[in-house]
Amino acid sequence: MQLLKAANAAILLTSALIPAASAATSNAEVEVIDAELTRLFPGNRPGAAVLVIKDGVTLLNKGYGLANVELNVPIRPDHVFHAASVGKQFTAAAIMKLVEDGKLNLQTPIRQYFPTVPVAWNDITVERLLQHTSGIANVFTDAGFRKQAFEEHTPQQLLDQAIATPLLAPPGTAYAYSSVNYTLLGMIIEQLSGEKYDAYLARQFFVPLGMTHTYFIHTAGLIKDMVTPYERGPQLAVRWNSSLLFGGGSYASTNADLVRWTVALQGGAVLKPASLKAMNTQATLQNGGRVPYGYGIRPYTLAGQPYLRSSGDVQGFHAEVVYIPQSKVIVSMMSNSDDSPQFGLPSTARRIATIAAGSAPPLPTPTPQTLADGVLQQRAGVYTQGNERYTFQVKDGRLQVRYPADGRWLPLLALSPTEFYYEANSNFRIRFGSDADGRATSQWFDIAPLDGDADPVFIKQ
Numbered sequence: 001m002q003l004l005k006a007a008n009a010a011i012l013l014t015s016a017l018i019p020a021a022s023a024a025t026s027n028a029e030v031e032v033i034d035a036e037l038t039r040l041f042p043g044n045r046p047g048a049a050v051l052v053i054k055d056g057v058t059l060l061n062k063g064y065g066l067a068n069v070e071l072n073v074p075i076r077p078d079h080v081f082h083a084a085s086v087g088k089q090f091t092a093a094a095i096m097k098l099v100e101d102g103k104l105n106l107q108t109p110i111r112q113y114f115p116t117v118p119v120a121w122n123d124i125t126v127e128r129l130l131q132h133t134s135g136i137a138n139v140f141t142d143a144g145f146r147k148q149a150f151e152e153h154t155p156q157q158l159l160d161q162a163i164a165t166p167l168l169a170p171p172g173t174a175y176a177y178s179s180v181n182y183t184l185l186g187m188i189i190e191q192l193s194g195e196k197y198d199a200y201l202a203r204q205f206f207v208p209l210g211m212t213h214t215y216f217i218h219t220a221g222l223i224k225d226m227v228t229p230y231e232r233g234p235q236l237a238v239r240w241n242s243s244l245l246f247g248g249g250s251y252a253s254t255n256a257d258l259v260r261w262t263v264a265l266q267g268g269a270v271l272k273p274a275s276l277k278a279m280n281t282q283a284t285l286q287n288g289g290r291v292p293y294g295y296g297i298r299p300y301t302l303a304g305q306p307y308l309r310s311s312g313d314v315q316g317f318h319a320e321v322v323y324i325p326q327s328k329v330i331v332s333m334m335s336n337s338d339d340s341p342q343f344g345l346p347s348t349a350r351r352i353a354t355i356a357a358g359s360a361p362p363l364p365t366p367t368p369q370t371l372a373d374g375v376l377q378q379r380a381g382v383y384t385q386g387n388e389r390y391t392f393q394v395k396d397g398r399l400q401v402r403y404p405a406d407g408r409w410l411p412l413l414a415l416s417p418t419e420f421y422y423e424a425n426s427n428f429r430i431r432f433g434s435d436a437d438g439r440a441t442s443q444w445f446d447i448a449p450l451d452g453d454a455d456p457v458f459i460k461q
Contacts, residue, residue, distance in 0.1 A: 029059075029355050029356060029358065030052075030059050030060055030356075032355055033052065033059070033060055033352050033355050033356065034060060034062070036348075036351065036352070036355075036425075037050055037062070037064050037348075037352070038064060039424065039425070040064075040348060040424070040425065041064035041065040041335075041337075042065065043064070043065060043066070043074070044065075044066070045065050045066060045069070045234060045337065045339065046065055046066055046067075046069060046227075046228075046229075046230040046234050046335070046336045046337035046339065047063065047064040047065015047066060047075050047335065047336070047337060048063070048064050048065060048075065048333055048334060048335035048336075048337070048345075049062070049063045049064075049075050049076070049077050049078075049079055049081065049254075049255050049333070049334050050062055050063075050064065050255070050331070050332070050333045050352070051077065051255035051256065051258075051259055051330075051331070051332045051333075052329070052330070052331050052352060052353075052356050053259055053263075053328075053329065053330040053331075054327065054328060054329045054330075054356050054357070055327070055328040055329075056328070059356055061077045061255070061256075062077055063075030063076045063077050063079065065336075065337070067079050067227040067228065067336065068227065068228045069228070069230065069234055070228075075227060075336075076225075077255065077256075078213070078225065078254055078256065079225050079226070079227050079254070080213060080215070080223055080224070080225050080226040080227065080252050080253065080254055081226070081227055081252060081253070081254075081317055081319060081334035081335070081336060082217065082229070082249075082251075082252050082312070082314055082316075082317035082319070083249070083251050083252060083253045083258065083312050083317075083319045083334065084245070084249040084312025084313055084314040084317055084318070084319055085179065085248060085249045085310070085311060085312040085313065085314075085319075086249075086251075086253075086258065086310045086311065086312040086319045086320075086321055087248070087249050087250055087251040087253075087312065088179075088182050088248055088249070088296035088310070089261070089265070089279075089296040089297060089310055090201050090205065090251065090261075090296075091182050091185050091186055091189070091201075091247050091248070091296060092130055092185070092279055092295035092296030092297070093205065093265065093270055093271060093275075093279070093296070094185075094189050094197075094200060094201055094204060094205075095126065095130065095185055095188070095189065095295070096271050096275040096278070096279065096295065097204055097270075097271065097275075098188075098189065098192050098193065099275065100271065100272055100275060103192045103193075104126065104188070104192055105126070106125065106126045106127040106130070107125050107126070107127060108125060108126055109122060109123070109124065109125055110124050110125065110126060110129065110184060110188070111124075113184075113187070113188050113191055114159065114184070114187075116163075117163060118163060120166075120167055121134075121163075121167070121171070123170070123171040123172060124136070124171045125171075126185070126188065128171050128172055128181075129181040129182070129184055129185050130181070130185065130294075130295040130296070131175070131283035131291070131293055131294070131295065132175055132176060132177045132178060132181055132283075132291075132293055133171065133172055133173075133174065133175055133176075133283055133285065133291070134167075134171050134176075134178075134181055135167035135168050135169045135170060135171050135172075135173070135174065135176060136162050136165075136167065136168075136176070136178050136180055136181055137162065137165040137166070137167065137168050137176070137178060137180075138176070138177065138178040138179065138180070139158065139161045139162055139165060139178070139180055140179065140244070142161075142165065145161060149240040149241065149244060150240060150241055151241055152241055152243050153241065153243045153244055154243070155183050155184075155186065155187050155246050155247070156187075158180055158183045158244065158246070159180070159183065159184060159187070161180075162178075162180045172285060172286045173285060173286050173287070174285065175283065175285070175291035175293060177293075179244075179245065179247075179248030179249060180248070181248070182247040182248035182249075182296075183246050183247040183248055184247070185247055186246050186247025186248075186250075187247070189247075197246070197247065197250075198216035198218075198219065198250070201216075202216075205261075205270065209260055209261065209264050209269070209270075210260065211253070211257040211260055211261060212257075213225075213253060213254045213256065213257050214251055214252070214253040214254075214257045214261075215251060215252045215253070216250055216251060217242045217245070217250055217251065217252050218242045218243055218245075218246065218250060220252070223252055226252060227336040228316075228336060229315060229316020229317050229336050230316050230336060230337050230338065230339070231315065231316055231338045231339075232338050232339050232406055232407055232408065233339070234337060234338075234339055236316075237315040237316025237317075237338070238315060239314070239315045239316065240314075240315065245314065249312060249314060253334075254334075255332040255333070255334060258319075258321050258332045258334075259321075259330050259332050262321060262323055262330050262332070263330070265279075266308075266323055266325070278294065278295060279294050279295040279296060279297050280294050280297055280299050280306070280308055281294050281299060282294060282299050292453075296310070297309075297310055298310060298311070300450040300451065300452075300453065301450070301451040301452075302324070302350070302354070302359075302450050302451060303359060303451070304451065305324065305325075305326045305359075306324070306325050306326065307322070307323075307324055307350075307353075307450060308322070308323045308324075308325070309321065309322045309323075309346065309349070309350075311345070311346055315338075316336060316337070316338060317334070317335070317336060318334070318335045318337075318338075318344075318345050319332075319333065319334045319335070319345070320332075320333045320334075320345035320346055320348075320349040321333075321349075322349045322350065322353045324353055324354075324357050326357075327356075327357035327358070327359070329353050329356045329357045331349045331352050331353045331356065333345050333348065333349050333352075339407075339408070347427070347428065347446050350446075350448070350450070351427060351448070354448065360448070365426070366413070366415055366421060366426050367415075368413035368414055368415065369414045369415065369416065370397075370414070371414050371417060373394060373397065375417050376394045376397075376398075376399045376414075377394055379392050379394075379399055379420075379432055379442075380392045380393050380394050380399070381440075381460050381461065382460070382461045383440075383441070383442045383458035383459060383460050383461070384458060384459060384461055385456045385457065385458040385459065386456075388403075388404070388456075388458075389403070389404075389405060389458070390402070390403045390430075390442060390444070390458055391403070391405070392442070393409070395409075398411050398412065398413075399411075399412045399414070399420060400412065401422075401430065403444075410422060410423070410424065411423045412430065413426075415429075417432075418431060418432045418433060419431050419432070420432075427446060427447055427448065428444070428445075428446060428447075429444070429445050429446075429447060430442055430443070430444055430445075431443050431445060435457065435459070439459050439460060440459075440460035441457050441458060441459055441460065442457075442458045442460070443455055443456070443457050443458065444458075
């Protein structure tokens, strides 16, 4: 009864907040946010819907860019997007609800629910699935499997594919993000609840919280007001079968519903305090190391203060939800473009959230330098890190960057011979240098990163 009352309070709160912007929308911070989003999401391309809440007040609720390019339909604030892995929060909360009901122990080896898994999986517990510390590989990176990604797959078939792939590391020793972990959690939810995964989540969460625009994509059919997803170009996104995302990214939603969920979850209307704390706490590896993932949520700190985020990425759709407890700021962004912003939603949402919180660092206007072609040519080439690569070229006296391999060439401006910034947004920089072996390197970075967050170093080929 207590949780139901809290849920009802959350419904009243978000219902009152979201439909109309408050008087605060006229202040300088909101004008800065709106200007940044207008620059990042041009009106003639696919874009994003953005909702910003602070201390229970709607600061901004607006669409930028196009929901459908062919028909020139602008994005509305209430449009529906694929939330992708943001939905891992739903699965994690459902697991914790089963724990609270005495039906599940997080330290139970998953062999209890999947008796045919190999011996190497003996130490995989339910908690390690939640934290992506199971060692289970991301089957979506397998080239052979990707050829079958447009076909229907049952959860059992996804499990079989994971079993056929060697573990990346012994359970509990490393963090390796893999949506299959959450597919198995969805299967456990069905075993223990006796209900279909989506039916259980609807009964426990979506219906009580009034999340009437959150849809289980695999069985929803045509979804009213859902935007069109685009790949780079833009061109229509070629999307995998939605069955692949069972448990790990099964839902489409609106910003309003995702904020409603965040208010309810973080406000204590969904889970007991101990369960919520576990979701919001970084995982600890066997060697004592910490990784920035809890249960379906990515806990960080920013300037020493908690900063909770959740991201989702699937062909043509990107989503980011941020919560800063200290200032009670929530930012929900969903995009239908693989093209913009080229710097990704996580950094954009962080910038918006810190502006709303009043904690954004001052960003002086940089003064670009003109460098000789010979200096610029020293930076040109292909730089790789793992399977990723940046490519730099010199054109018309400017250094340009392309990332990923099929992306657009973007112009850079020079702050010095070793540091450049994106012309479209000076917050995002490229630093050139060399490693201990003398190899030329490049590193993308945000001038206002999360605490302890560092982007990988790319090596020139």
